[in-house]
Amino acid sequence: MTRPTPPDHQLEMSGAEFTAMVDAAMERIAAHVDSLPVQPSHHLEGAAALARALEEPLPERGSSLDELLHTLFNRAVPTSFNTAGPGYLAYIPGGGLLHSAVADLIADAVNRYTGVWLAAPGLVQLETNVLQWLAEIVGFPASALGVLTSGGSLANFSAVVTARVDRLPEDFLDGTMYVSDQAHHSVVKAATLAGFPQRNVRIVPSDERFRMRLDALGAAIAKDRRAGYRPFMVVASAGTTNTGAVDDLRGLADLAATEHLWYHVDAAYGGFFALTERGRRVLAGMERADSVTLDPHKGLFLPYGTGSLLVRDGRLLRRAHATEGAYLPAMQDRTEFVDFCQVSPELSRPFRGLRLWLPLRLVGVGAFRDALDEKLDLARHVSRELDRMRGIEVIVEPELSIVVFRASGDGPDAEGTNALNRRLLDAVNRRGRVFLTGTTVGGRFLLRVCVLSFRTHRDRIEQCLEDIRAALTEVL
Numbered sequence: 113m114t115r116p117t118p119p120d121h122q123l124e125m126s127g128a129e130f131t132a133m134v135d136a137a138m139e140r141i142a143a144h145v146d147s148l149p150v151q152p153s154h155h156l157e158g159a160a161a162l163a164r165a166l167e168e169p170l171p172e173r174g175s176s177l178d179e180l181l182h183t184l185f186n187r188a189v190p191t192s193f194n195t196a197g198p199g200y201l202a203y204i205p206g207g208g209l210l211h212s213a214v215a216d217l218i219a220d221a222v223n224r225y226t227g228v229w230l231a232a233p234g235l236v237q238l239e240t241n242v243l244q245w246l247a248e249i250v251g252f253p254a255s256a257l258g259v260l261t262s263g264g265s266l267a268n269f270s271a272v273v274t275a276r277v278d279r280l281p282e283d284f285l286d287g288t289m290y291v292s293d294q295a296h297h298s299v300v301k302a303a304t305l306a307g308f309p310q311r312n313v314r315i316v317p318s319d320e321r322f323r324m325r326l327d328a329l330g331a332a333i334a335k336d337r338r339a340g341y342r343p344f345m346v347v348a349s350a351g352t353t354n355t356g357a358v359d360d361l362r363g364l365a366d367l368a369a370t371e372h373l374w375y376h377v378d379a380a381y382g383g384f385f386a387l388t389e390r391g392r393r394v395l396a397g398m399e400r401a402d403s404v405t406l407d408p409h410k411g412l413f414l415p416y417g418t419g420s421l422l423v424r425d426g427r428l429l430r431r432a433h434a435t436e437g438a439y440l441p442a443m444q445d446r447t448e449f450v451d452f453c454q455v456s457p458e459l460s461r462p463f464r465g466l467r468l469w470l471p472l473r474l475v476g477v478g479a480f481r482d483a484l485d486e487k488l489d490l491a492r493h494v495s496r497e498l499d500r501m502r503g504i505e506v507i508v509e510p511e512l513s514i515v516v517f518r519a520s521g522d523g524p525d526a527e528g529t530n531a532l533n534r535r536l537l538d539a540v541n542r543r544g545r546v547f548l549t550g551t552t553v554g555g556r557f558l559l560r561v562c563v564l565s566f567r568t569h570r571d572r573i574e575q576c577l578e579d580i581r582a583a584l585t586e587v588l
């Protein structure tokens with residue numbers, strides 16, 4: 113017989129009660145995880161009806177855990193993109209390492225405060241270690257400092273603010289920055305959030321391989337200087353979202369140095385390929401950046417919610433973000449120890465470091481290198497096989513793990529060819545084994561295969577190729 117919980121204890125749980133709850137949730141999670149390969153690659157039928165059916169009032173009283181788990185696993189979760197499954201080749205993939213899920217459980221259950229060093233020096237040190245590992249992967253010197261963010265967008269935001277504070281006066285509205293027409297939209301968003309009018313972000317054209325044109329960049333900078341602007345920053349893409357193109361990182365490093373620009377490399381998608389030998393070659397020059405964005409929730413396969421910014425001269429990251437509050441504990445004035453609130457827009461924050469520390473310590477970085485190498489191989493395989501398919505045109509050799517292609521169509525009718533390719537995309541996805549997305553580059557609608565899930569292997573890639581072949585016959 114259980115005694116009724118006293119009203120002032122209703123939110124508390126004993127260790128045993130917590131275990132029972134986690135066990136009940138685990139039963140659902142385990143079944144879900146084991147079924148990932150046979151779940152459809154995406155399922156959105158009845159989406160609006162489902163969303164409406166799930167509207168609910170603020171609950172005055174509780175319900176049973178069973179009922180709530182049922183709502184989650186039987187109703188809400190299944191109507192979605194299967195972002196964790198092996199067939200997810202859309203956008204820039206998901207996956208979601210389960211080691212990190214365990215890390216989140218631990219981090220939330222102990223709920224220590226990692227915004228300031230003094231509140232949990234050991235845990236902050238573990239996250240600092242993680243950031244040093246990331247700096248090492250980039251090839252940065254020991255002076256580098258970094259911060260884990262919620263994603264690449266926030267990392268790009270902090271990069272723009274850091275560059276602005278370092279390179280421009282407080283009145284900065286004549287500062288101009290340069291990105292290619294293939295840059296991620298979060299860079300322009302970062303600039304506007306950092307206070308720049310959108311027109312101060314110069315969009316530089318890219319070449320036939322979708323890389324920023326250095327001649328056009330040089331010309332744009334010269335023109336702006338003549339007009340009295342202050343060029344202060346150039347953002348390179350190390351793996352564009354559209355096609356996976358990597359800018360000429362060495363050429364841009366040289367140009368940024370000559371022009372005294374802050375050199376930021378947005379390597380949110382591509383950066384972790386530096387763990388592999390091929391990736392390191394493609395990314396050569398990244399180590400010369402002033403700052404680099406890396407997304408562990410892309411290239412390290414983490415669950416969504418972890419990006420990072422690494423800054424070559426850590427003092428500049430601190431200068432842009434440090435503030436004081438009389439109510440805060442004493443901050444560290446030694447460079448040895450970091451208060452994360454001094455290098456980030458956040459004060460209170462989740463203990464993100466554990467999501468990286470636990471998997472990296474458990475399995476070692478070698479397992480990640482092997483997985484990334486496998487993705488490079490798979491993308492090359494896709495590209496070769498598509499190249500052999502009659503009626504399919506591979507737009508550009510993959511540099512990393514994104515392959516862009518399209519059905520060539522049979523005439524100069526651009527709209528007709530685009531429509532054909534939209535039908536092709538639908539016909540592939542309708543088969544439910546893989547989920548691809550498209551993009552429009554230079555007026556051409558292209559299909560993308562982005563291989564970046566640790567669960568995607570050769571067998572699923574063969575299914576992807578089979579489905580493209582079959583879909584092509586269907587729509588032609």
Ligand SMILES: *Cc1c(COP(=O)(O)O)cnc(C)c1O
Binds near residue numbers: 296
């Ligand atoms: C994904 C991506 C971003 C944005 O990152 P989020 O983690 O989604 O905020 C920025 N730049 C590039 C190149 C990306 O691939």
